[in-house]
Amino acid sequence: MIDSAQITVRAGNGGNGVVNFRREAFVPKGGPAGGDGGHGGSIIFIASTSVNTLLKFRKGMVLSAGNGEAGKSAKKTGSDGEDLIVEVPTGTEVWDISESDAGDLIGDLSSEGETLVVAKGGQGGHGNTHFASSTNQTPMLAEAGEPGHERELRLNLKLLADVGLIGMPNAGKSSILASISAAKPKIANYPFTTLEPSLGVVYFEHDAFVVVDIPGLIEGAHRGVGLGHEFLKHIERTRVLAHVVDASEDDIVGRVRQINEELEKFNARLASTPQLLVINKIDLIDDAEWQEWLEDELHAAFGDDINVISISAATREGVDTLIAHMRRMLLDLPRESPEDEPSRVSPVLRPKPIDSRSSVEVVEEDVYRIVHPRAVRLARGSNLEDWTTLVQFQRRLSDLGVTRELEAAGVVAGATVIVDEMEFEWD
Numbered sequence: 001m002i003d004s005a006q007i008t009v010r011a012g013n014g015g016n017g018v019v020n021f022r023r024e025a026f027v028p029k030g031g032p033a034g035g036d037g038g039h040g041g042s043i044i045f046i047a048s049t050s051v052n053t054l055l056k057f058r059k060g061m062v063l064s065a066g067n068g069e070a071g072k073s074a075k076k077t078g079s080d081g082e083d084l085i086v087e088v089p090t091g092t093e094v095w096d097i098s099e100s101d102a103g104d105l106i107g108d109l110s111s112e113g114e115t116l117v118v119a120k121g122g123q124g125g126h127g128n129t130h131f132a133s134s135t136n137q138t139p140m141l142a143e144a145g146e147p148g149h150e151r152e153l154r155l156n157l158k159l160l161a162d163v164g165l166i167g168m169p170n171a172g173k174s175s176i177l178a179s180i181s182a183a184k185p186k187i188a189n190y191p192f193t194t195l196e197p198s199l200g201v202v203y204f205e206h207d208a209f210v211v212v213d214i215p216g217l218i219e220g221a222h223r224g225v226g227l228g229h230e231f232l233k234h235i236e237r238t239r240v241l242a243h244v245v246d247a248s249e250d251d252i253v254g255r256v257r258q259i260n261e262e263l264e265k266f267n268a269r270l271a272s273t274p275q276l277l278v279i280n281k282i283d284l285i286d287d288a289e290w291q292e293w294l295e296d297e298l299h300a301a302f303g304d305d306i307n308v309i310s311i312s313a314a315t316r317e318g319v320d321t322l323i324a325h326m327r328r329m330l331l332d333l334p335r336e337s338p339e340d341e342p343s344r345v346s347p348v349l350r351p352k353p354i355d356s357r358s359s360v361e362v363v364e365e366d367v368y369r370i371v372h373p374r375a376v377r378l379a380r381g382s383n384l385e386d387w388t389t390l391v392q393f394q395r396r397l398s399d400l401g402v403t404r405e406l407e408a409a410g411v412v413a414g415a416t417v418i419v420d421e422m423e424f425e426w427d
């Protein structure tokens, strides 16, 4: 089963660079002193085995990181926006679905502690100190911060079950799953009601674990008799097996043994998975001494250290104890050793470079738009209404190679040039 969530991630914008001059007595404008904007915070996912599901990512949720602060006077850089670090369950796949429903896989957080930058914060804009030169001691230009990266994500988590419910058909495995989780598996009084595995999340004391219910097993299941074989693989990686037996059947010891032989034949490792023996349907037994008698039988057959618990999925008798018992067994077991795989930091995913695109668009005859990202930020961060600033901006366009592109696109004196929300006449 796949747990899935769709969210929006919005990294912080870079802070604007500012235009500022040193104040000196008798000097109308001292040297440029406008500081740079701080960088926007990024959104970083970190894989954690202490989170089991994607439930906390509600539909339509927007995760955002802090914006960078604007630059200050005296060449002071604004402070950076705070990163947002979000724990996701180990095993989470991250898909970018901003452009298509199918999406692009941008990362797979498969080992504990692995991180992935899912939205990169915008760079802070340059303050006017950066635009000073030997010929220009009063730079009027400053750059706006780069917008933070925003994208739509789909998270997928292949739920790895912690506990597998096994046993003969009709023992009540699906009834147990339904009584301990919100799962709604089909339940009926005939064998092979369950045709494919279903999973449920069990909550217990601020914690959660995942239980899988598989079709019933019968003799020969390891060879593919019944439905068994195909589904035994679903419990190969569970850490605990809850072996369910119907209390009202005869020869309980023989039944338990038979299922264990099937497991052993399929995969020896399954036979050594810690087991909890669950005697279900005790509401059908009205003999007061029966339970004690059965436990003695089971201990005699399988040794004193087997775990046995008697319950009724129908009346819920013993069900809470069953949950606590499963949890205790899981706590006592080591996790699949994540230490084997050293945690690694994934490459930072940057917004797709727009460089490959042209810096100039022809809007209509004699109207051009500059889309060069740095030029746009410069226009946004400076006051182009001011004539001196505009002249400096045009000089800058030439340095950035934008003028050449405008000319190649056919711009002539008198044409309208648009940049960001500003329009001016080309001369």
Ligand SMILES: Nc1nc2c(ncn2[C@@H]2O[C@H](COP(=O)(O)OP(=O)(O)OP(=O)(O)O)[C@@H](O)[C@H]2O)c(=O)[nH]1
Residues within 6 Å of the ligand: 168, 169, 170, 171, 172, 173, 174, 175, 176, 186, 187, 188, 189, 190, 191, 192, 193, 194, 195, 214, 215, 216, 217, 280, 281, 282, 283, 284, 311, 312, 313, 314, 315
């Ligand atoms: N009296 C009683 N009946 C139960 C109890 N638990 C389950 N049953 C009944 O036993 C029958 C089988 O239950 P399921 O939960 O479908 O059994 P299963 O082990 O999932 O069966 P398969 O999917 O066919 O392998 C149903 O009629 C249930 O209502 C119980 O504690 N007491």
Ligand SMILES: [Mg+2]
Residues within 6 Å of the ligand: 173, 174, 175, 185, 186, 187, 193, 194, 213, 214, 215, 216
């Ligand atoms: Mg079932």
